[in-house]
Amino acid sequence: MEWFTAPEYWTSRLVFQRALAALYLFAFLNAAMQCRALIGERGMLPVPRFVARVPFRQAPSVFHLHYSDRFFAAWAWAGCAVSVALLAGLDGLLPLWGGMLLWLVPWALYLSIVNVGQTWYSFGWESLLLEVGFLAVFLGNDEVAPPIVVLFLLRWILFRVEFGAGLIKMRGDACWRKLTCLDHHHETQPMPGPLSWFFHHLPKPFHRVEVAANHFTQLVVPFFLFAPQPIATAAASLMIVTQLWLVLSGNFAWLNWITIVVALSAVDYGAPRGPSDAPLWYEVLVLAVAAGLVALSYRPARNLISRRQVMNRSFDPLHLVNTYGAFGSVSRLRYEVVIEGTADEVPREDADWREYEFKGKPGDPRRWPRQYAPYHLRLDWLMWFVALSPAYAGSWFGVLMQRLLENDRDTLRLLRRSPFPADAPPRFVRARLYRYRYTTWRELRETGACWQRTYVREFLPPTRLEVTVQRA
Structure with missing residues (x-):
């Protein structure tokens, strides 16, 4: 099927995949360095105690079968090794099916960690990494051009991240509607960065501009992701700039960075190369997975338009589709x-x-x-x-x-x-x-x-x- 692939997004896929592999590396390194004290055998919320009361079907994880601190460390360091291999481009040297399996490995490894991470892994960017990482499995490698349907689903994730965050603000704290939230946010955010003090002391009229620009980027721009090029590239680029502004203003783990990574997949670098034909088995598999994800998207889509919109919730134990949002309310003190x-x-x-x-x-x-x-x-x-x-x-x-x-x-x-x-x-x-x-x-x-x-x-x-x- 000629319509199935988009050769013009060859470079977009390459940039997206390498950036995603880097984020996987940060995530696994984080688990290897911190989780012994947090969820280890003598941790604050031990995994053995969790898996004893939560069945496998509710939180699928290899640690339901066996847990020890050494086994967990080996699991996390294995994730680091696979991430480095993907960052180096090993998936491009394998046959198509081999590259897909290689991308499936970090997703499965990290799913097992998130599903036993409890409070320490309750942040929206954990589910976002898993949702994006699952789609990356079906994006292909150097044997085939990127499938259009997978690129569309990545934009659908980006739309939900940005539009959901915009709606939760408008439905939440009145300061977002009054354009005054950033009078407080840079000071009261969870973990300020080295420039946050200076951001806080910007003139208040500038803070109003910041909030207004945020509303425009999150409530208007996401719709243009589905427009023809170069409009979609312009929309994604504006989101990237906004996220980089947030990177400078505070420490939000990899929330901003993974949003940037997904936005990179929507940028048209205008450099088609390589074969565009895809094997039939690959086309059937991608279309079947895409149809399943579209069906599962019903609940997060309904959540977007609900007056009782919730933030950062997974709708299935595999974290395939989720709802996102941040800072629906802002602390004043x-x-x-x-x-x-x-x-x-x-x-x-x-x-x-x-x-x-x-x-x-x-x-x-x-x-x-x-x-x-x-x-x-x-x-x-x-x-x-x-x-x-x-x-x-x-x-x-x-x-x-x-x-x-x-x-x-x-x-x-x-x-x-x-x-x-x-x-x-x-x-x-x-x-x-x-x-x-x-x-x-x-x-x-x-x-x-x-x-x-x-x-x-x-x-x-x-x-x-x-x-x-x-x-x-």
Whole structure:
């Protein structure tokens, strides 16, 4: 079938595939480096406990069959190795069926991790990576030009990501409709970046322009993805520029980057090459998968037009179709939970309390935020939610405090710095809630601090190892 492939998108596929392989690498590296402390056998939310109560059909994962920390590490590092192979273009050296199987491997590997990741993997970009990664299996390699139907489905994902985010804003916080949300967002976002302080101090009229431009890009531009070229390229390019602006303004893991990667697939580089004919088995398989995905898209499409629109929800255990969205509401004030420990015998207020430092979340007012995205600091993100409400702490926060009392090596690796030597853990730990705000230009010059913080209340009283902490 001559209409089945689009040779003009040969370069688009190449750029998309290599960029997606790089994101897979970040995701697997993230799992290999962090998950022992988060979901390991002695983690805050252990996988063995999860798979004992959640059946395989609800969360398909190899870890229902077997789990150990070493097995999980091998699984994650295998994902890194396959990602590097794809990044190097190994799929192009294989026959068509071999390249497809190679792209199926990281999707299956990462699905097993996400489905047992629990709270730590509840972010929308996890499902987005899986949804996009599944489509990449059917995009083909150097033996055939990209199938039009797969390129269309990638644009359908991009449409849902952008349009869904735009609708959740218009239906949510009134500040989006008043164009005032960015008066607060750069200061209260989950994990500010090195430029966020400067973004916050832009003139308020400029913030209005930012919000208006965001509405235009998310509510109007997505429809032009389905227009003829070069209109579709212009629409995708505008989305890429908007996402790069978000990359500069904060740390949002790989949410912005995977949106950029999907948008790259819609760009027409105007450089057709290679064969365009596809084998019959490939055409039948792609069309059958596409028909299934279109049928499954009914629920996310219905969610888009629903007044009770929900964000970041999967509609099937394989994460084949999902709904997306972010920041339907924006916090006006920033709160942070600060964890401290002391080696003193009695945890009095005047004891020698020392603060634990996290890698990404605000702590020491003089420490400037760093750039971590697309790497995802999962504990830091969850600590932002905990500061919003203790309900987000669940059982894992108590386990975190216990691990700090034990000077647990894997847990301490999630932090920037522990104030206690490895052989002398604290006797007590506590958590306190602070109100944070950006300093003004004058305060920055006078103190060198980018944050100013004010004590609010006790979040968790002094606790020692003998006391089991369940909730804050």
